[in-house]
Amino acid sequence: MTNQIKKPIHLLFVLGVGGALLSSSILAGATLLLAITGFAISYRKALYQAGWDKPKELRLLHFAFWFFVLVSAYSWALEGFSYEGGKTLGTHARFILFWPLIIAFSYARLGANTVFAGAGLMAASILGLFGSALIANHGSLDLLLSSRFGGGINPISFGNIALLSSFLTLTGGLFFYRSKRFPIALLFIAMGAGAAAIAMLSQTRSDLIALPFLLLLLVPLLSRNLRIVSLVAIPVVLMTAIATNERMSQSFEGFLQNDTLDSGITIRMEVWGLAWHMFAENPWTGVGLGGYTREIEASVASGESSAVLIDCCTGHAHNDLLNVAATSGIPGILGWTFLIFLPLAIFARHLFSTHVATAHLAASGSMISVGYLLFGLTEATFNRTLFLTFYLLSVAGIAAALLNELSASYVRQRTKTVSATIITMNEEDHIADCLKSARLVADEIIVLDSGSTDRTVEIAKQYADIVEVTDWPGFGVQKQRALEKATGDWVLSLDADERITPELGREINHRLAAPDADAYKLPWAVTIYGTRLDFGRSGRAPLRLFRREGVRFSDALVHERILIPEGRKTRTLRGRLTHYTHRDFGHSLEKSAKYAWLGSLEKHRKGKKTRTMIYPTLRGLMTFVQVYFIRFGFLDGAVGYLTAVTYAQVTFNKYAGLWTLSPKRENHPSVEERK
Known part of the structure; x- marks a missing residue:
C-alpha cells in the first residue's frame, strides 16, 4: 500500500515540473493532486506514525509561504475586499498548499533522482516546443529567430522559467556524472545546454541579468581545476549571450546614439516611480491589492502618466519588491523578503556539502531563489499564476528532497575515540536517559557529581565508565575537572538535561569518520511543557563537541565557555540536541x-x-x-x-x-x- 502511494507522488512531481511550459494546467493540476494527497496523509497521521520528526527548516519555509498569503489577505481586507484584489489574493492563496506538498514529498521520500528527472523532462519539453515551432515554420530557422520565441506563451514567462529549468537540468547532469552514471549525465548536460540556448531566444533581458549568477552557482559543483576554467568561461558565455540578444543590442545602440532608453525600460521606470509614490504615501498599509490598479487608472485619467500604462501596467508594477511595497506596504516587503531569502539561506548553507546529492539539490534550490530574485527586478513574478505555482512546487520538492537526502547521508562510522563528560547534582530524573543517549557516540563516559542526595550517583554507575563525587567549585571549574579525566581524541560535553537524538548521533559518527572541523556546535531543541521548541531559545547552538588537545573551560561560575585554541575551525551540525530545561x-x-x-x-x-x-x-x-x-x-x-x-x-x-x-x-x- 505504501509504494502504491509513493510512486504516484514521484510521478506527479515529475509531470508537474516537466509539463509546466507545455501547459500551466498540467503544473496546476499536478500541484493540486499532490496537495490533496498530502492532506490525506496528514489526516491519517501516516508520516508521524512512521517516526517523522518535523525539520525546523521546513517549518520556517512554511511560515514564509503562509506569511505572504496572510499579508495579501490583510491588504485585501483593508481596501474593502475589492474584486481586483480578490483575484490577486486568489493567485497568492496557492501558497497555502506548501505544507501538504511537504507532507506528500516527505512521506514518499522524494530524492535527487526524482527532482532532476522533473528538470530533465522540462528541458526535453523545451526542445520539443522549439522543434514543433521549427516544423510549423517549414524548417526555416531564420524565420523563427527573427521574432521572440515564447513556446506559445508570454516570452518573458517562457524565457525565465526555461532558463531556470535548463540550469536545473545541467545541475542534474553534474549530479549523474558525480554518481558515475555517465550516459544519462551527458544526455542531461546536452539537454540543459540546448534548453538554455532556446531560453535566450526569448530575448528576455532579465535572463541576461540572472545568467552569470546561475553560472556561479554551478561552480561549487565542479572539480578544483574546472572551477578555475569556469572563471574564464563565465564572462565569455555572458558576453556571447549579450552579443546575440537583439533587444539588448538595440537598447545599447539607442542609448549610445540618442542618449535615450528603450521604450520598455522607460515605461517600467515610470511605473516604478508611481509604485514608489504609492508606498511613500502609505508605508504601513500600501494601497491594497486592487488599489494599485485604481491608482494607475486615476493617474492616466488625470494626464499625469502615459496612456500606454493602461495596456501594460495596470495589473502589477513589473517589479516584485516595488509591487508588494505599493500594495501591502512594509508588511508586504517583509513577506517578499521571507519568501525569497529564507529558502535561499536554507539551500545555500549546503552548497559545499561533501554529500553529492545534498550539494546538487542545494545548488538547485539556490538557483530557484536567486532566479526569482533577479527575474523580479523587471516582473511581478508572484502575481503571475505560472511563476507562482512553479515556485511553490519546485521549492517544496527540492526542500523536501534535500532534507530526505541529508537524513540518509549519515552512513560512515567514526574513526575517532570520544569521551563524554557530564557534571551532576540531584539529576536522578535525567541522568539515565542522558547517559544512554551519550553512548550512541561515546567510547568513554565520565560523570562528576557534586554531592547529590538522591539516586543520581547510583544510576550513573550503571551506565558510566567513571563516576566520582566532588565538591562544587562552580560550573567552569567542575567541567574542567571532568575534561582532565577524558582520554578520547574528542570530547562531548553534555549537561544532564540534554539528549543526543538518534539522527544527531548518526551525524556525529559520520562527521568523526573524517572530521572537517576541530569543534562542532550542536543546535538546541529545547523541550518544555510537552512541546519541542524549534525557534526562540532553540535558535542557539552551543559548542559541545571538540578535539580534546589544547582545549579548556573558563572558570566562570555560570555560563562557562569552552576555550578553543586560536586558528581552529568550528562548524555547526544540523542534528538537534534535545534540552529538557526544567521539570515544571x-x-x-x-x-x-x-x-x-x-x-x-x-x-x-x-x-x-x-x-x-x-x-x-x-x-x-x-x-x-x-x-x-x-x-x-x-x-x-x-x-x-x-x-x-x-x-x-x-x-x-x-x-x-x-x-x-x-x-x-x-x-x-x-x-x-x-x-
Missing part, C-alpha cells in the same frame, strides 16, 4: 532565579557595573525581542511566548542583581543595621 514551571522559576543571581555574581567578579535600573529594563526588553521575534520564537506558539518572557525576566534579574552589588549599595547599611 516551579522548577523553571527556581532555576531562573539561581542562574540570574550567579550571573550577577560573575559579572560583579569581573568588575562589571550598572548604575541605573534603566539598563536592566532595556536588556530584558532586548532579550524578549531577540528570542520572540528575531529568532522566530512566535512560531512555537504559547510556549514560545512563555519562554521569551521567562528569559527576558532572567536577563532583567541578572542586571538588577548586578545593580544591587554596586559598591554604593553594597556598603550602605540598612535601617535595621544602623539600629
